[in-house]
Structure formats: structure tokens, C-alpha cells
Amino acid sequence: MMFASVSIRVMCLMVFFHQGIRGEDVRHVTGYVGESVVLPSDADPSWTLGTIRWSIYENFTFIAVLNRKKENVDIFNLFRGRLELNKSSGHLTIKNVSSSDALKYRVELIDGKLSQRKTSFVQLSVQERLGKPSIRLLHSFLDSGYCVISLGCLSMNSKVSLSWEPEHGFSEPFWSSNQGDSGESVLWTSFTPNRVVTFSCTAADDSRQESSDKSVTCTEPEPRRNNTPPGCTQDVLNNNP
Numbered sequence: 001m002m003f004a005s006v007s008i009r010v011m012c013l014m015v016f017f018h019q020g021i022r023g024e025d026v027r028h029v030t031g032y033v034g035e036s037v038v039l040p041s042d043a044d045p046s047w048t049l050g051t052i053r054w055s056i057y058e059n060f061t062f063i064a065v066l067n068r069k070k071e072n073v074d075i076f077n078l079f080r081g082r083l084e085l086n087k088s089s090g091h092l093t094i095k096n097v098s099s100s101d102a103l104k105y106r107v108e109l110i111d112g113k114l115s116q117r118k119t120s121f122v123q124l125s126v127q128e129r130l131g132k133p134s135i136r137l138l139h140s141f142l143d144s145g146y147c148v149i150s151l152g153c154l155s156m157n158s159k160v161s162l163s164w165e166p167e168h169g170f171s172e173p174f175w176s177s178n179q180g181d182s183g184e185s186v187l188w189t190s191f192t193p194n195r196v197v198t199f200s201c202t203a204a205d206d207s208r209q210e211s212s213d214k215s216v217t218c219t220e221p222e223p224r225r226n227n228t229p230p231g232c233t234q235d236v237l238n239n240n241p
Helices: 002-022
Strands: 026-032 037-039 049-056 061-067 070-072 083-085 092-094 104-111 117-127 134-143 146-154 161-166 174-176 185-191 195-204 209-218 233-236
Touching (some): 026 037, 161 185, 185 195
Antiparallel strands (some): 049 061, 049 104, 061 070, 134 146, 146 185, 161 195, 174 185, 195 209, 209 233
16 A cells, blocks of 8 residues: 555656656747857846856757856867856857857756746757858840740759749730759740849748849941841849849
């Protein structure tokens, strides 16, 4: 009977322990590759922090510690030279963020005056900045009284889809390719000369998008004088050198 009672107590403690883990209040923060990100400590502003301990992994591997005014932010090789600890707020700054920094962080705070304790968690997600795609003029020529062009669009982020859109009111047909091995999407179209036409390329992922524009014009050739070559398609108002 006593053994059964002890077993029930152990089971209750295990259930409580697992519930406590699942019930962690985790703050989610997004950082970007090559930039800096601040992990908030969620400290009580009224506290005077005496101890700050930032750690990672289940075994609480320390990466930044402040204890009795002594600071150490070069504990773990992964973060060596990249951490800054705010002694007043407890916030931790990670510089030059990389994909390997996408971890769950634990911070333990102790008020130096009242010896109150608080533990918080931060889950860091790391992304690449989407950035605006670049557009370049691939081909341009006059053919049978029409301006024929092709444009290429490329994004530095390989995990995006690229799409094309002509300016409002452009009624001529156009064709665009899927991104090949190079990651570049190509647009082909033709239109009457002596006009400026703007095309937009949009790079998008699941939650973000960025666009760039390029305008081109085509002049109808004038009668040749002194062997002057005919007009041709030109780049104008180029937002993407």
C-alpha cells in the first residue's frame, strides 16, 4: 500500500514536471543573417540585476554571464566575439547572426537587492533578408516595326519565386520563364516604338515580397543620313544598375 502511494506521488510529480515544461512562456524573435539581433530578457524594470545567466541546450550551456559585476560573454566558441550583454536590462545582443544561431535560449535573472529570481525563454528564428530583385536588359532590337526586348530578373535569395508584371494599360502579350539553374527569370515581349514601358519583377516567399522596376523605350529609326544607324531599344529610368 505504501509502495502504491509512493508510485502515485512520483507519477504526479512527473506529470507536473512535463506540464511545466510545456507551459513555458517562450518569446519568439526573428533575426537576419549577417545582422544583429536582440534577445529580450523580460526583466522587471524595477529590479537591479545582480546575476544574469544566458544559456542554450537542455544542459544549460552558458554563453553569457554577469555575476557580482563580473561579465563573461566569450564562454562558448559558437558565439565568441559576437555577444553583448546589457547589464541593466539583461538583454543579449548577437552580432553577425548565422543560421546556426537559430536556437532556444534561456535566461535566468536574479535581483541583486531582493534576491528575486526569474527565468525566461527566447526562441530565435533566422532568415535571410529578402531584398529587392535585380533586373537587367538582355536583348533589344527592332523587328518589322516592333520593339523586341527580353529582361532578366534575379534575386540574391534562392528560396523565392519570381514573377513579372507590366505597367497598367500594357495590352501586348508577354511571356516569362521559370527560374532555371541560374535562378533567373526571363521576360520576352514586343511593343510599338516611340514609347516608354515599365516592367516589374517581384520576389516572394511565404510571407514577404519585394519588387523592382525597369523602364525601356524604343525609338523608330529615322531616315538614314550619312550612314547613321537606326534607333534601338534603350534602358531608361533604370532603378537597378
